[in-house]
Amino acid sequence: MEAHRLRSRDEFLALVNDPAFAPRWSLERHLAELHQYETRFVVAGVCAVCRRGVDFAVDFAGAWEAGDGLRIPNWRESMRCPRCELSGRQRRVSELVEAAVADRRGRAPVALYLMEALSPLYRSLSRRLLDASVVGSEYLADDAAGGARPRSVRHEDAERLSFADASFDVVVSCDVFEHVNDPRRAFAEVARVLRAGGRAVLTFPVDLDLERHRRRAERVGAEVRHLLPPIRHGNPLSPEGALVYTDFGWDVLGDLRDAGLDDPVLELYWSYERGYLGLQFCVLAGKA
Ligand SMILES: [Zn+2]
Numbered sequence: 001m002e003a004h005r006l007r008s009r010d011e012f013l014a015l016v017n018d019p020a021f022a023p024r025w026s027l028e029r030h031l032a033e034l035h036q037y038e039t040r041f042v043v044a045g046v047c048a049v050c051r052r053g054v055d056f057a058v059d060f061a062g063a064w065e066a067g068d069g070l071r072i073p074n075w076r077e078s079m080r081c082p083r084c085e086l087s088g089r090q091r092r093v094s095e096l097v098e099a100a101v102a103d104r105r106g107r108a109p110v111a112l113y114l115m116e117a118l119s120p121l122y123r124s125l126s127r128r129l130l131d132a133s134v135v136g137s138e139y140l141a142d143d144a145a146g147g148a149r150p151r152s153v154r155h156e157d158a159e160r161l162s163f164a165d166a167s168f169d170v171v172v173s174c175d176v177f178e179h180v181n182d183p184r185r186a187f188a189e190v191a192r193v194l195r196a197g198g199r200a201v202l203t204f205p206v207d208l209d210l211e212r213h214r215r216r217a218e219r220v221g222a223e224v225r226h227l228l229p230p231i232r233h234g235n236p237l238s239p240e241g242a243l244v245y246t247d248f249g250w251d252v253l254g255d256l257r258d259a260g261l262d263d264p265v266l267e268l269y270w271s272y273e274r275g276y277l278g279l280q281f282c283v284l285a286g287k288a
Contacts, residue, residue: 001274005265005284009250012208015268016279024270028277032072045275047081049094049124054081056088056275075278085120088276090174092269093201096284097125097172100199101132104169109133113163113193115173117153118236125172135168138237139176158186166195175233177204179242181219184255191260194287200261202283210249217245252283261285 006012015021035041035058042055062074079088086094097112104110110132116122117136126134137156144155146162156162158173158180171190177183190200207214216228224243232241256264264285269276 001269001271001276003267003269005267006281007253007265009208009211012250012266012268024277027272028072028075029066029070031277032070036071043079043275045079046273047084047086047091048274049086049091049128050081050083052083054083056080057082072278075276076280079275079277081275084124086124088274089203089280089282090119090121090124091274092276092280093121093172093174093203093282094124096201096267096282097170098129100170100201101129103199104197105131107169110170111135111168111195112170113137113168113172115156115158115171115176119174121172121174140237158189160185161189161193163193165192167193169195169198170201171198172201174203175205177202178244178246178248179233181245183246183248183252184259187256187259187261191287194261196287198287200283200285200287202285203281204248204283206248206250206252206266206281206283208250208279210247212251213249213255214247215245216247217243219245256283256285260287262288 004015031043040057040059042057045054045056047054056079058073058078060071060073062077063071066072076089077087101110101112112129112132112134114122114136117138122136137154139157140150140155144150146156146160148155158176159182171194177186180186194200216231217224217226231244233244235242253264262285264283266281267284268281
């Protein structure tokens with residue numbers, strides 16, 4: 001298992017251009033070549049959540065094509081464990097959350113907030129962290145009130161959470177911030193609801209070649225203005241998908257700091273054994 005905590009694009013470039021990185025690309029290409037003409041395949045490994053050997057399931061949904069036409073699976077969203085149903089990204093988040101919760105034990109009860117409630121990650125964490133209080137929410141409707149439960153699921157808007165200041169020891173947000181109009185406001189909300197010494201475990205796409213973020217869309221009143229061609233990501237709660245407002249660059253770490261979060265880093269992790277292939281990362285920060 002390798003985890004590199006990066007603070008700049010220069011650190012990232014030094015890491016991926018290191019010859020020690022080359023065998024990984026080679027192994028990933030080999031796996032893709034072996035299974036190029038299949039619709040799905042398995043890769044044996046050890047699930048860090050189930051703590052046992054499993055066959056991770058891979059398909060070519062969201063695959064990308066290398067320069068020579070080879071289809072490379074979206075390793076981050078596939079490599080699903082057949083037992084806990086978590087993707088590679090969700091298993092790494094789960095490991096980081098468990099470590100953060102363990103750090104806070106003794107101040108019991110540890111309070112955890114996830115910006116998701118209808119997901120295998122939420123189900124898995126609430127089943128396993130029995131001595132913690134686990135709150136999950138979804139963005140259900142533009143006119144729903146924060147904290148309301150219109151469909152027996154709590155509604156929250158990441159830009160205006162309804163929780164009191166310093167409510168949680170750990171805040172988890174997976175692939176939400178690219179979809180909010182004002183991510184800096186959402187980061188400030190994460191900082192506000194975290195307790196001193198708490199941890200934020202975040203995932204969202206960052207274009208690692210980009211120093212500064214790019215706005216794709218902005219909301220003015222009820223109107224959405226497109227500054228770049230619209231991109232939407234799959235969203236189980238809406239058939240048209242979720243609009244991407246921001247392409248994040250490395251300046252997001254400064255934005256997180258400005259929002260009141262401490263020592264934000266981009267953690268790039270890789271493990272063949274645990275099924276974390278490709279260039280996967282999450283963003284970690286604390287609250288001083
Ligand atoms: Zn598992």
